[in-house]
Amino acid sequence: MKKFQSIKETQSEDVCGLCGLPGADKIPHPQYWPTEQRPNTNLVHSECENEECQRAHQEFLQKYGGSGVDKFLNSIKESKIVKKSQLKPLIKTVLREIYKKQLNEWSSGIEENYEIEFDSLVIPGLTTENDAVTVTINIEYEGQPGTPARGMFGPPENSSPAESDELNILDWDFVLLTITPEQGQPKEIDNFQTLSKEQFMVLKKAVNDYIEINEDKIEGEILKKLGNIEPDYPEPDREDDYFEDR
Numbered sequence: 001m002k003k004f005q006s007i008k009e010t011q012s013e014d015v016c017g018l019c020g021l022p023g024a025d026k027i028p029h030p031q032y033w034p035t036e037q038r039p040n041t042n043l044v045h046s047e048c049e050n051e052e053c054q055r056a057h058q059e060f061l062q063k064y065g066g067s068g069v070d071k072f073l074n075s076i077k078e079s080k081i082v083k084k085s086q087l088k089p090l091i092k093t094v095l096r097e098i099y100k101k102q103l104n105e106w107s108s109g110i111e112e113n114y115e116i117e118f119d120s121l122v123i124p125g126l127t128t129e130n131d132a133v134t135v136t137i138n139i140e141y142e143g144q145p146g147t148p149a150r151g152m153f154g155p156p157e158n159s160s161p162a163e164s165d166e167l168n169i170l171d172w173d174f175v176l177l178t179i180t181p182e183q184g185q186p187k188e189i190d191n192f193q194t195l196s197k198e199q200f201m202v203l204k205k206a207v208n209d210y211i212e213i214n215e216d217k218i219e220g221e222i223l224k225k226l227g228n229i230e231p232d233y234p235e236p237d238r239e240d241d242y243f244e245d246r
Contacts, residue, residue, distance in 0.1 A: 017040045024043035029049065108142040128181075130182040134176075135178075135207055136177075141167055143166055168219070
């Protein structure tokens with residue numbers, strides 16, 4: 001004859017602290033989204049916990065926007081003291097992210113035929129201040145794609161804000177020099193060895209100065225071509241007092 005468990009016996013074993021049903025298979029995570037339901041037992045169903053995390057995250061995102069989510073996660077990082085029992089899963093998460101990041105690295109690349117226009121660049125014996133000068137170069141860069149918000153539908157302690165793409169210019173090479181006089185046809189030079197040392201140094205300095213001044217603009221244009229633009233998260237319609245007391 002099958003023995004039926006009493007309510008007291010069931011509650012002392014594997015009842016989920018979220019749905020109240022038996023069969024709970026894990027210990028609850030230690031951090032919670034502000035409106036996330038706290039379990040009232042020592043165990044939960046993984047599915048129940050995931051669903052509640054997603055619900056609470058969506059509610060928080062709609063109310064505070066992406067910047068609010070980032071601020072909340074950063075506040076947890078600043079104040080959280082990690083217990084030894086939590087270190088193992090956290091280390092595994094970090095290692096997974098490092099491995100994934102290595103797989104997604106751009107490493108390096110070349111932006112070909114980038115054009116720089118000068119309105120009054122005087123190259124001795126070659127151009128006057130009335131000539132339009134266009135220098136076409138290849139730009140070598142290294143970069144690393146940004147990471148999206150991680151684990152945002154899960155426990156806050158396993159979540160992190162999105163990180164933007166990073167790109168740095170390493171070097172560049174001449175491709176073409178186009179000189180368009182005020183009156184007349186454009187002249188193209190693709191063999192830069194035909195320039196004198198003085199002409200070459202003037203042109204090289206002009207390009208270096210342009211890149212130094214416009215580095216952020218150039219890097220932004222390359223990122224845009226790569227198609228890696230940060231998402232525009234919705235901002236909250238009004239300020240709330242949630243963060244004022246933190």
